[in-house]
Amino acid sequence: MAKLAIGVDLGGTDIKAGVVDDAGRILSRIKRPTEPERGRRAVIENIAEAAEAARTEADVPWRRIAGVGLGSPGVFEMPRGLVRNSPNIRCLEGHELRQPVQRALNRKGLTVTLDNDANVAAYAETWIGAGKEKQTLALFTLGTGIGGGLVLNGEVWRGAWGAAAELGHQIVRPDEPARASGTPGALEDVASATALVGSLKEAVKARKRTRLAKRVRAGEKITARDIFDAAKAGDALCLKLVNEAGKFLGIGVTNMLHILNVELAVFAGGMTAAGSILLKPIREEVRKRAFPLSRRHVKILFSKLGNDAGLIGAAGLALHTRAGRRGTR
Amino acid sequence: MAKLAIGVDLGGTDIKAGVVDDAGRILSRIKRPTEPERGRRAVIENIAEAAEAARTEADVPWRRIAGVGLGSPGVFEMPRGLVRNSPNIRCLEGHELRQPVQRALNRKGLTVTLDNDANVAAYAETWIGAGKEKQTLALFTLGTGIGGGLVLNGEVWRGAWGAAAELGHQIVRPDEPARASGTPGALEDVASATALVGSLKEAVKARKRTRLAKRVRAGEKITARDIFDAAKAGDALCLKLVNEAGKFLGIGVTNMLHILNVELAVFAGGMTAAGSILLKPIREEVRKRAFPLSRRHVKILFSKLGNDAGLIGAAGLALHTRAGRRGTR
Numbered sequence: 112m113a114k115l116a117i118g119v120d121l122g123g124t125d126i127k128a129g130v131v132d133d134a135g136r137i138l139s140r141i142k143r144p145t146e147p148e149r150g151r152r153a154v155i156e157n158i159a160e161a162a163e164a165a166r167t168e169a170d171v172p173w174r175r176i177a178g179v180g181l182g183s184p185g186v187f188e189m190p191r192g193l194v195r196n197s198p199n200i201r202c203l204e205g206h207e208l209r210q211p212v213q214r215a216l217n218r219k220g221l222t223v224t225l226d227n228d229a230n231v232a233a234y235a236e237t238w239i240g241a242g243k244e245k246q247t248l249a250l251f252t253l254g255t256g257i258g259g260g261l262v263l264n265g266e267v268w269r270g271a272w273g274a275a276a277e278l279g280h281q282i283v284r285p286d287e288p289a290r291a292s293g294t295p296g297a298l299e300d301v302a303s304a305t306a307l308v309g310s311l312k313e314a315v316k317a318r319k320r321t322r323l324a325k326r327v328r329a330g331e332k333i334t335a336r337d338i339f340d341a342a343k344a345g346d347a348l349c350l351k352l353v354n355e356a357g358k359f360l361g362i363g364v365t366n367m368l369h370i371l372n373v374e375l376a377v378f379a380g381g382m383t384a385a386g387s388i389l390l391k392p393i394r395e396e397v398r399k400r401a402f403p404l405s406r407r408h409v410k411i412l413f414s415k416l417g418n419d420a421g422l423i424g425a426a427g428l429a430l431h432t433r434a435g436r437r438g439t440r
Numbered sequence: 441m442a443k444l445a446i447g448v449d450l451g452g453t454d455i456k457a458g459v460v461d462d463a464g465r466i467l468s469r470i471k472r473p474t475e476p477e478r479g480r481r482a483v484i485e486n487i488a489e490a491a492e493a494a495r496t497e498a499d500v501p502w503r504r505i506a507g508v509g510l511g512s513p514g515v516f517e518m519p520r521g522l523v524r525n526s527p528n529i530r531c532l533e534g535h536e537l538r539q540p541v542q543r544a545l546n547r548k549g550l551t552v553t554l555d556n557d558a559n560v561a562a563y564a565e566t567w568i569g570a571g572k573e574k575q576t577l578a579l580f581t582l583g584t585g586i587g588g589g590l591v592l593n594g595e596v597w598r599g600a601w602g603a604a605a606e607l608g609h610q611i612v613r614p615d616e617p618a619r620a621s622g623t624p625g626a627l628e629d630v631a632s633a634t635a636l637v638g639s640l641k642e643a644v645k646a647r648k649r650t651r652l653a654k655r656v657r658a659g660e661k662i663t664a665r666d667i668f669d670a671a672k673a674g675d676a677l678c679l680k681l682v683n684e685a686g687k688f689l690g691i692g693v694t695n696m697l698h699i700l701n702v703e704l705a706v707f708a709g710g711m712t713a714a715g716s717i718l719l720k721p722i723r724e725e726v727r728k729r730a731f732p733l734s735r736r737h738v739k740i741l742f743s744k745l746g747n748d749a750g751l752i753g754a755a756g757l758a759l760h761t762r763a764g765r766r767g768t769r
Contacts (some may be wrong), residue, residue: 188733193732247600260697263592270701271576275731280698282691282729285612293730294698296691362611362625369609369623370590370699372599400611400623404517404524404603 115175117162118426120228121183123147124201125420131170131426135239137419139169146402151202152276159215162393175220178432180425181212181225182231184258188349189273193224224429226432228252228421230267232379232414235261235424240415241377243390248375249367250414251278253382256292263371265430279303283362298363301354302337304382311338321348339385353385355393361396367406368397379414444504446491447755448664449557450512452476452528457490459498459505460755464568466748475559480531483727488544502547505759509754510541513587521554553758557581559596559605561708561743562589562755569744570706577704578636578696579743580607580689582711583731584724585621586628592700596757600744608632612691627692631685633711640667650677657674666715682714683721690725695736697726708743 113132122145129140143161146153162179163347185197185204192209209225209351216223235251242248244358246265250260259278261268279299280292290306292299300306315327315407327333342349352408364376382389394411401409442461444546449456458469472490476483491508501625511688514526514533521538538554547553562579571577575594581587588607590597593712608628609621619635621628629635646655652670656662693705711718723740730738745752 179649185735186731190671215491259699268700269593271703272701272733272737275698275699275701277698277731280731281695282698283611283614285691294694296729307735343764359614362614366582366621366699367694368612369606369611370588370604370695372601372604374600395714400625402515402603402606402609403599404515408601 112175114177115171115176115431116426116429118231118422118424118429119158119162119165119179119181120231120425121145121158121200121420122228123183123435125185126157127422128160128165129422129426130165130171130431131423132418133430135235135423135427137423138171140422141165141168142333143201147202147210148226154200154375154400155208155211155215159217160210173221176221178222178224178429179212179216180226180231180427180429181394182226182228182421183211184228186277187273187372189269190264193404195274198401217307217393222426224432226267226269226425226428227260227273227276228260229260230257230269231260231428232416233262233276233377233424234428235416235420236377236379237262237265237413238427239423240420241412242375245374245410247371247373248377249276249278249364249373250372250377250379251363253303253378253380255303255305255358257303258380261371261373275301278367279364279365281363283359294322298359302359302363306431307335307338307352307356307382308333310355314348314352316393319348322346323349330430335382336384339388342388353388357389357392358396361390361393362400364393364397364411365400365411367407368401372405374408375410377412377414379417379420383413441757443506443707444500445506445758447506447512447575447751447753447758448487448491448494449750449754450474450487450510450529451557452513454485456751457494458751458755459494459500459548460752460759461769462663462759464564464752464756466752467500469751470494470497474529476531476708478555480535483529483531484537484540484544486491487541488541491545497603502550505550505553507551507553507758508541508545508562509756509758510538511557511750511754513557515606516554516556520596524603537665540739546587551758553615553754553761554590555596555598555635555754555757556587556602556605558587558589559598560589560753561745561749562591562595562605562706562753563757564592565706565708565743566591567650569740569749571704574703574739576698576700576702577706578605578611578693579608579704579706580692580709582632582689582707582709584631584632584634587709590623590700590702600605603644607692607696610692610695612688619711625687631688631692636664636681636685636711637662639684642679643677643681649676651675652678664711665713666704668717679717682717686718686721687720687725690722691729693722693726693738693740694729697738698731701734704739704741706741706743708746708749712742
């Protein structure tokens with residue numbers, strides 16, 4: 112019988128959970144509210160209930176569940192797994208997360224595995240996604256901010272005290288002041304969805320022409336998606352902004368080649384809806400800056416698993432860490 | 441009896457070799473010319489002869505030598521160990537290096553281990569140097585160029601096809617054109633000894649005041665050492681240039697924290713003669729840009745092994761890769 116694990120993808124609004132088999136197939140999928148406003152105990156209770164609901168939904172007994180994997184945003188200080196930073200679920204900060212969830216599940220012998228959401232997504236992509244058969248991969252998650260996950264030689268790389276793979280905090284514009292990310296000059300502050308929308312607003316303020324100008328001036332909510340759509344429809348300013356973001360993402364990929372010599376860079380998150388209009392300038396920049404050996408071999412792709420990467424990767428880590436086949440370090 | 445290995449440090453001018461014991465002590469030390477102008481076969485012969493001379497000098501029989509480690513500048517395409525790039529010994533390019541040296545030594549059962557010179561130096565620093573007891577370290581070699589070595593979880597990180605740890609090729613000035621390093625905006629082009637001297641010459645051309653102006657205008661050879669000495673003696677321009685180089689090296693360290701979360705950054709090579717005048721701006725920049733958790737824990741130090749790091753690290757890799765205690769990946 113196939114080995115099974117429960118994967119839990121903890122977000123600021125929702126908890127997604129599902130039973131996943133050892134081929135990475137999702138057998139059930141449920142969603143529960145996170146309710147961070149109700150405090151830490153409630154969040155932990157909700158996680159345990161989501162795991163239980165996923166199991167019930169898949170109609171499998173607990174004895175078939177090899178472990179529970181939990182992917183969560185934030186920085187966890189290892190080896191204890193203390194939550195150092197969790198911007199969307201502040202109530203978790205300063206406390207351990209893995210042990211309390213394990214206690215709330217209250218199943219003897221059942222282990223909970225915890226990792227950063229981008230790490231588990233990176234793991235999922237090497238397991239059954241865009242990086243299948245690859246051992247060494249950098250994942251960039253493009254959304255409000257830019258997160259990252261690294262898989263080196265088939266294992267999630269967490270670094271000395273759990274703060275590695277913050278790929279959006281690479282410094283690519285050293286002379287810029289500190290902005291939203293807190294790291295002066297960070298990639299996140301020039302190439303995230305937030306940064307893209309910010310650049311558009313600045314350009315409109317500077318009276319640059321764009322079909323989005325009227326909406327910006329009217330104070331309408333503009334998303335990165337709007338900018339991609341305008342760029343695809345021929346808006347020159349929007350196309351320039353997308354190219355600029357892509358250029359800096361390409362610099363980020365080049366750094367991953369020069370520093371780590373990854374085989375593959377994968378982009379995930381909302382911004383990948385842009386499609387080739389974003390992928391093209393990324394690839395062009397890598398062609399300009401990377402060593403011939405690297406730029407010839409490297410693959411630069413979008414995530415294959417999309418929103419399921421967190422759930423699948425969390426379950427995968429739970430399955431493989433227990434089995435000792437693949438681990439985290 | 442202590443286990444022994446021969447470490448060989450291959451340079452463009454000289455081959456240094458020595459017998460090293462399993463505590464990292466150097467039992468003998470010899471030097472031979474590399475003679476790249478005589479071609480590939482001569483270089484390989486010289487390496488084998490240097491290893492033999494080191495053994496004779498230490499007065500130990502071959503049966504006590506567990507292996508020969510070879511550290512060499514350049515990029516080696518793994519797993520074959522094909523020399524992709526060797527700027528100072530061009531005749532080696534496009535050929536394998538490990539196997540021919542092993543054949544030239546002609547000792548049955550004796551294995552030659554090959555790695556990049558900065559990788560072996562990084563390994564030496566974690567073994568018995570500045571990073572003793574540390575598992576995760578980034579080494580920057582500061583000289584004509586900027587090289588690098590990474591040790592992750594006690595093992596040398598070479599990347600997918602052997603081109604990793606090119607820490608001087610991090611992009612820190614994206615809008616600069618390509619210079620000596622070949623990578624537009626590379627750290628090497630703003631913070632190496634060559635870059636420092638170049639910045640001084642530009643400043644003198646722009647009529648900036650410095651006590652070195654006369655020597656520059658007279659076409660005298662100026663070294664990074666001269667700039668450090670002038671800075672220490674109170675030359676404001678030279679101090680500014682050293683601070684600027686230190687700032688960018690600090691950005692390089694911050695990237696190592698954000699991407700890899702290393703425990704330790706070590707600087708090696710000729711420029712470390714500068715001492716605290718260079719170390720101070722590096723540390724200040726990290727304090728400005730890194731996460732609180734990282735900047736509190738990280739150590740930023742100069743190499744403890746200096747010019748011996750290559751020889752010791754090469755021997756160490758030969759000893760430990762054989763014994764399976766520590767390896768490369």
